[in-house]
Amino acid sequence: MSTLLVIESSPRGEQSISRNMTRRFVAEWRKTRDGARIIERDLMRTGLEFVNAPWLDAYFTPAEHHSAEMKTTLQLSDELVEEVLAADHIVIATPVYNYNVPAVLKAWIDHIVRKGITLGFDGRGLVTGKKATVLIASGGVYDERSPIRDRDLATHYLRLVLGVIGITDVTFVAGGGAKAVDLREISMEGFVDRLAPQLVRAAQVSEQG
Numbered sequence: 503m504s505t506l507l508v509i510e511s512s513p514r515g516e517q518s519i520s521r522n523m524t525r526r527f528v529a530e531w532r533k534t535r536d537g538a539r540i541i542e543r544d545l546m547r548t549g550l551e552f553v554n555a556p557w558l559d560a561y562f563t564p565a566e567h568h569s570a571e572m573k574t575t576l577q578l579s580d581e582l583v584e585e586v587l588a589a590d591h592i593v594i595a596t597p598v599y600n601y602n603v604p605a606v607l608k609a610w611i612d613h614i615v616r617k618g619i620t621l622g623f624d625g626r627g628l629v630t631g632k633k634a635t636v637l638i639a640s641g642g643v644y645d646e647r648s649p650i651r652d653r654d655l656a657t658h659y660l661r662l663v664l665g666v667i668g669i670t671d672v673t674f675v676a677g678g679g680a681k682a683v684d685l686r687e688i689s690m691e692g693f694v695d696r697l698a699p700q701l702v703r704a705a706q707v708s709e710q711g
Contacts, residue, residue: 505539506531507589511596511607512639513546519639519680520595522694523701527593527637527675530705541585545606550578552605553612561616579613586614591633592669594660597680598640601655611663620667627668634672635704636660643678675700 508528512518532538551557557579560572568576586592596603615621620629636657644654657674664672677697682688694701 503537503539504535504591505541505589507541507585507592508543509592509594509607509610510542510544510546511594511604511610513604513606514597517690518597519677519683519690519693520597520637522690523637523639523675523677523697524593524595526694526698527635527701527705530702531591533705541589543582543585543610545610548578548610550606550609550613552609579616582610582614583616583619586620586629586667589632591635593635593637595637596639596656596660598638598642598656601642601653602659603656615663615667627666629668632669632671634664634669636672636674637677637701638674639677639680641679641681644676645678648678673704675704 506528508524510518510521510524512520515521528540532540556571556575560568560575563572594607596607602608617623620627622628638656640656642648642650642653644651644657657676661672661674664670675697677693680693683690683693
């Protein structure tokens with residue numbers, strides 16, 4: 503049975519373009535997977551804290567020496583890592599803020615990149631044999647013809663981080679020019695419809711793999 507992990511990071515709820523992209527992708531993904539399992543992780547409702555001194559203290563202490571307090575400190579991080587390891591396919595949906603991912607998504611990344619669990623002590627990624635699809639909604643357009651293509655930090659960063667933990671089969675669906683929805687130049691449905699061929703293709707690729 504296929505397991506899909508969906509990571510949402512936008513604070514905008516129904517007005518979120520990345521969340522609407524996710525909805526379309528998941529609908530396509532479900533079509534040929536009766537009984538498939540979907541794990542939904544909404545980072546805006548997770549209560550995820552930034553890495554701090556107590557977390558780092560627990561992180562660098564061998565598990566056999568963890569105090570009860572250290573175990574509690576790492577409990578959510580352990581849960582997030584388990585979700586990643588349980589999934590066959592991971593979907594990360596994100597807006598772009600100032601050319602990069604929101605702080606809450608960076609926090610999630612900091613919690614799931616764990617030495618000895620998702621990243622080997624030799625620097626090799628341990629999360630292998632999985633696929634990822636990244637759905638990005640951005641005000642700017644960063645395609646090959648764009649004069650600001652070099653500002654596409656979010657794509658480069660997410661590809662790098664996923665590769666670090668061992669996920670190299672990554673498909674990006676770029677929703678550039680998303681500000682047109684906020685400016686009411688196009689409807690949410692119309693914007694997502696433009697991306698539908700890419701979203702469908704990404705869902706089909708994950709099936710074929």
